[in-house]
Amino acid sequence: MKKFLTLFFAVFLITLTFIMKDRIKAQTNECSNPSSLNLSAIEKCLTEIQKAYELSIKATKPLESQLSSLQTQITGIKQRVKIIEGDILIKKENIDEGYKNLAKQQEILFATIRNYYIRSYYNSPLLAFLSVTSASEITKSLAYQKAATDQDKVIITNIALSIQDLETKKRNLENEQTRLVAIKANLDEESAKIEEIVKGARAYQSVLSSQIASLNAQQQQIIGKRQAGLNLPTSLGAGPLFCTDDRKLDPGFGNAFAFFTFGIPHRVGMNQYGALGRAQGGQSHEDILRAYFDNFNFEQRSNINISVQGYGSMPLETYLLGIYEMPESWPLEALKAQVIAARSYALAYTDNGSKEICTTQSCQVYKGGNKGGEWERAVRETEGKTMVSGGSPISSWYSSTDGGYTFTASDVGWSDRSFTKRLRDTNGDIGGFSDLFAKAYDKDSPCFYAAQGWRSQYGKSAWLKSSEVADIVNIILLARADSSTKDHFYQTDKPHPYGGEVWSEERVKSELRNKNIAPFNDISDISVSADFGVGRVTSVNISGDASSQSFDGAEFKDWFNLRAPANIQIVGPLYNIERK
Numbered sequence: 001m002k003k004f005l006t007l008f009f010a011v012f013l014i015t016l017t018f019i020m021k022d023r024i025k026a027q028t029n030e031c032s033n034p035s036s037l038n039l040s041a042i043e044k045c046l047t048e049i050q051k052a053y054e055l056s057i058k059a060t061k062p063l064e065s066q067l068s069s070l071q072t073q074i075t076g077i078k079q080r081v082k083i084i085e086g087d088i089l090i091k092k093e094n095i096d097e098g099y100k101n102l103a104k105q106q107e108i109l110f111a112t113i114r115n116y117y118i119r120s121y122y123n124s125p126l127l128a129f130l131s132v133t134s135a136s137e138i139t140k141s142l143a144y145q146k147a148a149t150d151q152d153k154v155i156i157t158n159i160a161l162s163i164q165d166l167e168t169k170k171r172n173l174e175n176e177q178t179r180l181v182a183i184k185a186n187l188d189e190e191s192a193k194i195e196e197i198v199k200g201a202r203a204y205q206s207v208l209s210s211q212i213a214s215l216n217a218q219q220q221q222i223i224g225k226r227q228a229g230l231n232l233p234t235s236l237g238a239g240p241l242f243c244t245d246d247r248k249l250d251p252g253f254g255n256a257f258a259f260f261t262f263g264i265p266h267r268v269g270m271n272q273y274g275a276l277g278r279a280q281g282g283q284s285h286e287d288i289l290r291a292y293f294d295n296f297n298f299e300q301r302s303n304i305n306i307s308v309q310g311y312g313s314m315p316l317e318t319y320l321l322g323i324y325e326m327p328e329s330w331p332l333e334a335l336k337a338q339v340i341a342a343r344s345y346a347l348a349y350t351d352n353g354s355k356e357i358c359t360t361q362s363c364q365v366y367k368g369g370n371k372g373g374e375w376e377r378a379v380r381e382t383e384g385k386t387m388v389s390g391g392s393p394i395s396s397w398y399s400s401t402d403g404g405y406t407f408t409a410s411d412v413g414w415s416d417r418s419f420t421k422r423l424r425d426t427n428g429d430i431g432g433f434s435d436l437f438a439k440a441y442d443k444d445s446p447c448f449y450a451a452q453g454w455r456s457q458y459g460k461s462a463w464l465k466s467s468e469v470a471d472i473v474n475i476i477l478l479a480r481a482d483s484s485t486k487d488h489f490y491q492t493d494k495p496h497p498y499g500g501e502v503w504s505e506e507r508v509k510s511e512l513r514n515k516n517i518a519p520f521n522d523i524s525d526i527s528v529s530a531d532f533g534v535g536r537v538t539s540v541n542i543s544g545d546a547s548s549q550s551f552d553g554a555e556f557k558d559w560f561n562l563r564a565p566a567n568i569q570i571v572g573p574l575y576n577i578e579r580k
Helices: 002-022 039-122 125-131 135-228 272-280 285-292 316-321 332-349 373-381 433-439 466-481 483-488 505-514 553-563
Strands: 257-262 297-300 305-308 312-315 385-389 449-451 523-531 536-544 548-552 575-579
Touching (some): 039 135, 272 285, 272 332, 312 316, 332 385, 466 505, 466 536, 466 548, 483 505, 548 553
Antiparallel strands (some): 523 536, 536 548
16 A cells, blocks of 8 residues: 555656646746736736646546545544554453463462472372282372372463463564554554645645636736727716617628627616616606615715816815716606716715716716706705715716616626615516517617627628637537637637637637537527526527537627627627527
8 A cells, every 4th residue: 555655646746746847837926916917918827827727637636536545545444443452452451461360370380380299209109009008099099199290280281371372462462562553653644645645736726726716807807998999888978879780780691690788888786778767667766776776775965075086176066067977858857866876976986075086987977067957956956865875875886778687796796785786677577588678677778789899891790600600609619628729719800819829710620520529610590598587698509500509608608709700799698699
């Protein structure tokens, strides 16, 4: 067993050493400080670290079962050692008791030896012959003398054998105790080695996992900035929404597919078009705000001065008159809900006036002056009214169009806030997309259902060819079969982000064939399954010339956004596929 363990440890350490050397670039200071990296550097680091992590898992996984087996064996041996220790203790007690009894037997031994010599001297056959008068008495006397002498011999022999047996048992016991000490020491040593190997492997994987998580977070931030290149407004403060209905555009080719998202980022807090629909349905501003926020109360706050970027210090209520986040023509109750959300947000953002607030969508849009009309009325009639949670104004986020569903802050990767909530923003149950089009409160938004992104050709649309969709399906299949190929799956119409090789559609197909996986050339049908309770696609179902495949909704979206051409993207968790 010891030889096996030594060989096992050597193989493990050599394997781990090669892993560490092969992936040393992923352990550099550059990758350890993701906040200073650009997207290309992050993707490079992330790829290297993911490979190292996967190799570490791959290298240690078969060893873990052996380690577990060894630990089981050692545990069994230790249990057996305990039993042997108990047996040795019993043997020792028996030997000790034997030596106590031997002290008494020694007295018998000495007396018996004395008697034996006395009898040997006096009990001679000649004396017996001279001392008796008849032959029978001579015979009896000789027989008696022999019996007495034989008995003495038996007693002497038995006691001698007892002494010898005790000595032998004592030596054996001492040998067993010595061996047991060595075995226990060896077990402790081997157990420590195994624990050290497991600990080291898991610590190494933990470091890689931590770096992957950090780089993933940074990557998502940069991807978010890229998504901002679509110029999708986070709120109505950017002006009228512009989302093209690609269903009306002709790409110039048939068997085309377009991926339509419900809503646009960021889907947390008040849905502005949803507020419009609720106000049109007769809901008050308090009804509207309680629909979109949780765990808060309405409280009055004084008209403190706040600092506005580029405008200096001014009273809070004066600042609100110049907020341009909702059309003044919308119903008064929707405007009041927006005013209270803007007031609460301003107080939370400035920490009750101690910090400066910006004037763009990064905060909330302020253009100065007095917007007037119904907006001014909404400000005056709700003066001081604020949403408060835990004694502080809440960061009452809002967005233009949520596509029928809102999410918590943590759902979209922000810090958790107890006042945000998941909401099916409809006036009834939803069983399918047709129900959503009919019942969503924000269904009148031009961005309620739209394909995002476009190419300069193909009618400046987001329509994709069947072969392009097949390519996206193929890279997912290849990534599943061999995760080390992921670094080659960037957009084919753009260079690799950090100088690597982007595999073409044909190269991806070839790699699949090499792995005995039939690639797709054409897609005949795509459908989605969705959880209409929370507003997420659960699976994407593909049929084509190769076979039928099903993918997790989030998995498909992520690969789509990595591989799809130009800036075409799926920008939310709930989406559908149109076909032309």
